[in-house]
Amino acid sequence: MTTLTIGFILIALLIALVLLGMQIAYALFSVAFVGIWIIRDNLGLAFRMLELTAYSGIADYLFATIPLFVLMGLLVSVSNVGRDTFEVAEEVLRRMICGLGVATVAANTIFAAVTGVSIASAAVFTRVAVPEMTRHGYRPSFSAGTVAGSSVLGMLIPPSLLLIIYGVLAEVSIGGMFIAGILPGLMLAGGFVAMLVAITMLFPGFVLTDPEAVRERRLDTEIERMPLGTMAAKLIPIVALVILVLGGLYSGFFTPTEAGGIGAFGALIVALSRRSLDRHKLWQVMKQTGVISVSILLLLIAASFYSRMLSIAGLPNAIAGLVTDSGFGPLGFLFFYAVIILLMGMILDSTSILLIMVPIAAPIAQGMGIDLSHFGIVTVIAVEIGLLTPPFGISVFTVHNTLNDPNVSVEQIFAATLPFILVMLVVLVIVALIPATATVFLY
């Protein structure tokens, strides 16, 4: 049996364990450990790789930003900045079909400009949007799916952890990547809105528990309008945060990696100034930050161990060989590459996929004359789809975890994110075909 065959068997074993419900970190660790042991026929090596990965697999400033982005998300959530943004969006979009869904997308788009990890958006808007949507006659699972789906905007609109990691791996300017992500991010948001409206008109049963009530509420002219002053007041904190994070970033006060720390600090100030935080509550927020972060970070360690096992099995080299031998043109290569990432996205986390694929693929892409910033955006959109695809879709897990509602199952949320995945696929194809969508503001 070749090591490559063993590699594929181990992937199958991993999928089986994950589907059976094993803690994903346990599954990744144990399969990878056994894999290294078998492939190299060396138990000691498996131990040493495990130690190395546990101690330094995520020992990187980049990963230190994850708890900080999560902390910022939760602080923004307790100080009701997320809710206020959502409420203003809700007010403005009241007359729109699927108004609350569209409001979720809109609020997520604005929120994306301050957060760098999608799971932060997912956690915040699960708290803010899902109860509101459910209260107004939207299906809980659809509401949860909308939050999970629109949370991917957080990684495409700057600042973004994934764009930072891609920039580091492909050796392209991170600031440039941030600019390249803006238009595709907005295209994605627009696509989501169009999809939500269409789907509500075509299949109201999929979206709403009581379509008639929702229609009445939408057309109700009696409801008191929110005064413009109130709207402005509600938007001040989020606008201030966007200015702090993006402004500070582009005027050189801090680096993309530092944005998480500064953003969290800014959110803390906002929370304190709104008097929504006493010492007890702050501690609770910090503890929750810890709980959410540790489950993600442990996954990242495990995934990094697993990807090293795949590398020992020779999988990355085999893929690179396959691409080189196939004689694809740039488009064929992009297509093939995106498909592989989509498949990996089902079983691996975003960072691991980037770690495995970018070092192999970026030189090939460059050799084919593909612009590396454009290539990065294609990569990140494809990787982001993986946040929503089963069996391992971390945005969906985050929403499910945060919601903690026994009536909304993980698979219901997965089903509800399907339309979002379709929109992302469409945007992926458009961006892949038209490089200018990424590079237009760059050069």
Add this chain to the structure above:
Amino acid sequence: QETITVNIGSSHPEANIWVYAMKNTFQPEVNRILSENGNEYQVDWVEAYAGTLYKFTDTREAVMDGIVDVGMVGTVWEGANMPLQNVTYFTPFATEDHKMIIEIFDDLSENLPELRDSWAENGMVHLSSLITDSYDIYGTFPVATMADLQNRKLNAPGTSANWLQNTGATPVDGALTTYYTNIQTGVTEGTLSFASGILPTRVYEVAPELTRVGIGSMYFGGIAANKDFFDGLPEPVQAAMKEAAAATSVAHGDYVADLAARALDEMQAAGLTIHELPAEEKTKWVEGLPNIIEPWLEQTGDAGKVVLKAYFDALRERGATPLRNWDEGL
């Protein structure tokens, strides 16, 4: 005929200056030598380049622990476990001739007991030296006098932060991959770096003023084999690896020279202006530096003194004139 499997790898991609010769000289040379010597042995290379197995912080452990059998080891990141190898970083302005550094460290790593033993203590056999070309300042501003450095923020990670002491410039952490964004957004106003490393980062686009300071070429680390693995190889294979390693050193030196020259041409074509720091200003810089070798000598003790002395003797023997005699008073 016997086939020997050799796992070879690195934390950096194949195009990287420190990895290039592993893939393009060491491997083919070993193959060639073995086949010319009767084809008794053959190597099956299992490659894990580009950090798919471990990160740059773990290059020593990866070879020491046998995760790869042969690997690029960046001793520059191993200040705690292999401090002796970092002597060049604590003795700036020694020489700009990177080929000389390769020659010196190929010799010392083999023949100076302190250095050889340090590799052995870390479970490795040194095969071939890796270096950087000379460090200069790539900035948004030219440096005509030392006053121009006052209150400037420059990327100078790790040990290179030492070189800015008493210059008035503030060292800011970073890596080749962060310089571009740091400078573009104004987090820093330039960086200490070397031509062969800086070209692919396109830093010249945002820092179009290169001031040649000649801080010197640095010993970066070595290509090394796991000691147990190497000791267990048949003698002819060991000999082939040693011979290939010598060729690798030459190829590495040539590659860096070519790349540095090409880099300067390409960067100038792209708008880079080159300035020279006047000799008297350079003297001010060199003499203004505090005794930065001191903490290193304290850490490394007698072995450090031997290595420092041997290094500076070797420099002078080869006709180099270090601008500061860091070995004074030993």
Add this chain to the structure above:
Amino acid sequence: MSEETAAQSDDAFVPRFSEAPFGAVLGSVAAVMSSVGTAWIGVLMALIVADVIGRNFLDAPITGVSEIAARSVVAIVFLQVAAAILQKRLTRADFLIRRLEGSSPKAVSLIETFFCLVGAAVFSLVLWASFPKFLDAWTTSEFFGVQGVFTIPTWPFRGITVLGSAVAALAALYRALEEIRTVRRLA
């Protein structure tokens, strides 16, 4: 508010000493470690803010922030992982398990026992692999950073990995025992 309930359930994983002495001690240790990890996140934020302010307004950046942050993130994980195990907060896809729960709770508990044992094994492996490196770091005074600029010993960080994986292994084992008890009760 959902936050409050979530916060309460966060503390609820430590059983009473009189009911489960082992669980109570283990839970308390895990809770203390988790609190240290939590506070560390705040320190990390403060460090970054101080570095940015120092660099921009005082020409005095804090050296080594990136290395310290890099090591901190690992420490934070290993300080908090045991508590996360006891709280059953590790990410997983549990749709199959939950479907089984109604029809065959005993099978579910058996599967859960198996998962917990795998978890205990995984963290035991990490412990086993990391301990020698911790001793090494201790005896050789290994550090990170640069001589003359800043140096920080690595043994506390390696120690946290060792301690964290030890307590995590025990936590997973404790969870396995609980599941076995459930199996017995259902039998």
